[in-house]
Amino acid sequence: MAHAKLFIGRRVREQREASKATQAAFAERLGISTSYLNQIENNQRPVSAAVLLALAEKFQVDIASIGGSDGDRLLSALREALADPVSGGSSPSLQELKLVAQNAPSFAHALIACHQAYRRNSEQLASFDDQLIRTNALSEPTPYEEVRDFFHFVDNYIDELDRAAEHLAQALGLTDRDVGTALVDHLEQHHHVRIARAGTGEGVIRRFDASARVLYLNAYSPASTRSFQMAFQIGALEQRAEIDAIIERARFRTAEAAEICRIGLQNYFAGALMLPYRSFLVAAKELRHDLHLLAVRFGASLEQVAHRLSTLQRSGLKGVPVFFARIDRAGNITKRHSASKLQFARYGAACPLWNAHQAFEAPGRMICQLAETPDGVRYLSIATEVAKGEGGFASPHRRYAIALGCEISYAGDFVYADRLDFSNSSSFEPIGVSCRICERIDCIQRAVPPLKSKIAVDHNRRGKLPYTIC
Numbered sequence: 001m002a003h004a005k006l007f008i009g010r011r012v013r014e015q016r017e018a019s020k021a022t023q024a025a026f027a028e029r030l031g032i033s034t035s036y037l038n039q040i041e042n043n044q045r046p047v048s049a050a051v052l053l054a055l056a057e058k059f060q061v062d063i064a065s066i067g068g069s070d071g072d073r074l075l076s077a078l079r080e081a082l083a084d085p086v087s088g089g090s091s092p093s094l095q096e097l098k099l100v101a102q103n104a105p106s107f108a109h110a111l112i113a114c115h116q117a118y119r120r121n122s123e124q125l126a127s128f129d130d131q132l133i134r135t136n137a138l139s140e141p142t143p144y145e146e147v148r149d150f151f152h153f154v155d156n157y158i159d160e161l162d163r164a165a166e167h168l169a170q171a172l173g174l175t176d177r178d179v180g181t182a183l184v185d186h187l188e189q190h191h192h193v194r195i196a197r198a199g200t201g202e203g204v205i206r207r208f209d210a211s212a213r214v215l216y217l218n219a220y221s222p223a224s225t226r227s228f229q230m231a232f233q234i235g236a237l238e239q240r241a242e243i244d245a246i247i248e249r250a251r252f253r254t255a256e257a258a259e260i261c262r263i264g265l266q267n268y269f270a271g272a273l274m275l276p277y278r279s280f281l282v283a284a285k286e287l288r289h290d291l292h293l294l295a296v297r298f299g300a301s302l303e304q305v306a307h308r309l310s311t312l313q314r315s316g317l318k319g320v321p322v323f324f325a326r327i328d329r330a331g332n333i334t335k336r337h338s339a340s341k342l343q344f345a346r347y348g349a350a351c352p353l354w355n356a357h358q359a360f361e362a363p364g365r366m367i368c369q370l371a372e373t374p375d376g377v378r379y380l381s382i383a384t385e386v387a388k389g390e391g392g393f394a395s396p397h398r399r400y401a402i403a404l405g406c407e408i409s410y411a412g413d414f415v416y417a418d419r420l421d422f423s424n425s426s427s428f429e430p431i432g433v434s435c436r437i438c439e440r441i442d443c444i445q446r447a448v449p450p451l452k453s454k455i456a457v458d459h460n461r462r463g464k465l466p467y468t469i470c
Contacts, residue, residue, distance in 0.1 A: 009043040030054045074101045081115035143257035156337040157313035165272035179299040183230040218390045224301040235269030275308040288415040306404045310337045320410045327401045345434035352445045353431045359383040359401035372428040374439045381405035441469040
């Protein structure tokens with residue numbers, strides 16, 4: 001099978017500019033002509049294997065990080081934005097979109113932001129009957145959306161916090177000790193913070209009294225949750241300066257977005273502390289990504305483990321590129337990230353044929369699915385239901401499904417693939433991203449027609465759908 005050509009002009013140009021070299025000098029160090037370098041930088045020619053090796057040898061460029069999922073995420077968001085009828089019916093080719101994503105990522109992000117503003121305006125205006133109230137808030141992203149996109153486009157990996165957490169985990173010997181005990185000792189000895197039970201009627205998971213130096217935890221939360229909340233508090237106490245710097249660089253529009261991001265970054269540190277990068281990466285490979293065994297080994301929950309697997313994106317030491325999502329019973333995706341080619345829709349519900357929805361029907365089971373998206377890429381998808389509650393029988397419990405998966409070429413790294421038949425094409429279920437951008441014309445679960453397709457209605461014939469997609 002032929003390998004896809006690699007166009008990385010922007011990356012090469014950025015490397016040359018960072019080296020403060022002219023095209024002639026940079027080309028000489030790479031052992032190529034200046035005209036060839038100029039064509040590479042303008043994406044007129046792909047890079048050869050020899051050029052890639054020269055980049056790695058001469059400029060310490062991480063080859064594994066080139067052409068990865070950054071462009072896939074941006075390309076997916078751009079395709080979805082331009083699939084909207086507001087684009088005026090234009091249909092840029094995939095190659096044209098790739099050129100924009102690769103050569104002008106800032107322009108692509110600006111276009112996506114414009115589409116987001118349009119969507120919010122449309123949804124807001126549709127909710128009014130007679131009165132229209134126009135404010136800037138209608139066209140600006142919500143703080144939550146800003147933070148979601150921040151993590152999305154940094155590949156859900158924060159190097160500074162990840163390395164700091166790993167260093168602290170090594171210092172505390174977390175992989176050889178009970179995590180909860182080690183974190184209690186660290187808070188008491190290094191921060192003079194005492195751990196106490198939260199009041200039964202407080203209804204909190206965590207509450208920190210800064211003046212009294214007491215961290216109150218819900219005694220009925222699982223041990224993994226209590227450990228995570230202690231790790232969160234350590235991040236808040238020890239990583240404030242680093243988190244401030246990350247938020248400053250992100251340049252959020254509002255203070256609310258900055259504070260939401262602060263919570264997200266402290267959560268990130270907590271996960272990285274409980275599941276330190278190198279130890280977790282080695283264990284994931286050794287245990288073939290068995291979520292239950294990883295959870296037991298690290299004293300974590302299934303969701304914490306699955307989420308952490310999606311953050312293993314350290315340059316030069318990456319894990320298997322996976323997608324991860326958390327879905328509620330209404331189909332809302334409340335957490336999402338993908339280091340694979342599968343990118344989740346930014347608007348609308350997820351495909352109903354995806355096995356994540358089946359998890360609610362079989363609590364406690366791992367639902368495995370072989371799936372194929374309209375672009376012909378095949379995946380292994382694993383889903384299970386998780387319930388969260390901090391009380392007894394009468395207390396409400398939140399129920400979610402978590403889904404984790406990878407492209408089929410990596411399926412052998414997962415224990416869940418052992419009993420599946422990869423040789424039979426019929427084993428792969430056709431799924432999409434969302435109905436509004438899915439091109440399948442014969443799907444029995446289709447909710448709405450694709451945005452860029454015309455439909456025909458035959459009043460004398462009814463098939464799976466009341467219309468035909470042209």
